Amino acid sequence: MKQLRDQLGKLHSFETAPSRIISLVPSQTELLYDLGLEDKIIGITKFCVHPYHLKSTKKIVGGTKKIHFEKIKLLQPDIIICNKEENTAEIVERLSEICPVWVTNIVSVKDNFQMISDFGQLFNCRTEAQKWNDKLTFALSDFKKYIKDIEIKKAAYFIWKNPYMAAGNDTYIDELLKLNHFINIYGDKDRYPEIELKKMRLEGDPDLIFLSSEPYPFKEEDAFEIGRFTHHAKTIFVDGEMFSWHGSRLLKAFSYFKLLHERLRN
Structure with a gap:
């Protein structure tokens, strides 16, 4: 049994790593893809445009503020990825009747690093998550040198x-x-x-x-x-x-x- 807290502090328990993912956040859909999880993504929003081919290979379940609840239910997800800003508390509450809803809350670059680490643990892709955090750490350091003057x-x-x-x-x-x-x-x-x-x-x-x-x-x-x-x-x-x-x-x-x-x- 794996227990992890999302960025709103909610504790989630998983017997195994979730393998049927619905993402209701365009930027996080892109991240899941970049972490090598394309085959585990089963549903996305109409605004999930990166990478573009996902729109023709994954089920579209609505937008970020208006979702097709029944479509999501029929897909039988193991986990739904939401974001505090992108998705309403009402949506999160209703979706929680179907399966665990993991909510991210990204206000700072530090939060972004935390989300990537969390996804690494959540989906058993720690190595890929670490690679991305290493790349971002280097790029952030480089940009700070560029911008300082x-x-x-x-x-x-x-x-x-x-x-x-x-x-x-x-x-x-x-x-x-x-x-x-x-x-x-x-x-x-x-x-x-x-x-x-x-x-x-x-x-x-x-x-x-x-x-x-x-x-x-x-x-x-x-x-x-x-x-x-x-x-x-x-x-x-x-x-x-x-x-x-x-x-x-x-x-x-x-x-x-x-x-x-x-x-x-x-």
């Missing part, structure tokens, strides 16, 4: 429109902004505050405005509209996956961040 700038990271919303405090996005030497002007607000554009200069007057590709796909007209309310800010479209997807995606994110800083220099 780069000027700190104030930034706002927009995630939604109608209403406009930005990343605030206690979010993984905020953590990665800090890592990149960006001071989040909404870092003292709730996790995802609604933004009044006309107050943006008073609330921090950012040097940079990042418009994310997800969950809302910002367009040029949005950049123009937001830009009218800033003093001198440069507006940049950024790949939302690199700032908000945890798991193995972080390795690609470090390379992306270097390219982003090169763009900002020009």
Whole structure:
């Protein structure tokens, strides 16, 4: 009998390593694949786009906020992987009637390392998990050396429109902004505050405005509209996956961040 706690502190007991996995978190689906667990994944969300071929080889069981409960039940999973931010407490509670629901909670890079270690123990792939944590440790160290002499700038990271919303405090996005030497002007607000554009200069007057590709796909007209309310800010479209997807995606994110800083220099 193996007993392990998830990142919400819930204790789970397993006779054997789970071998029928449903993942309701796109970034964690990618991580499971990268840990060599493709054959054990039986269900994913419609937003699980990496690697792309999984959409045609695995059962789609809904989204992250709306799921097909009966489809999941019929798949007879051993475990369902959820995330505190991506999936609601109501979804987790209902799914717990089917099988154990493992919930991750990723706010920091440290949490990300912990999740990978946990998956290594949970799915008996400790060696692969350690390899990924070693790669990420090296890449993090390398990036910290790269970033140490780069000027700190104030930034706002927009995630939604109608209403406009930005990343605030206690979010993984905020953590990665800090890592990149960006001071989040909404870092003292709730996790995802609604933004009044006309107050943006008073609330921090950012040097940079990042418009994310997800969950809302910002367009040029949005950049123009937001830009009218800033003093001198440069507006940049950024790949939302690199700032908000945890798991193995972080390795690609470090390379992306270097390219982003090169763009900002020009």
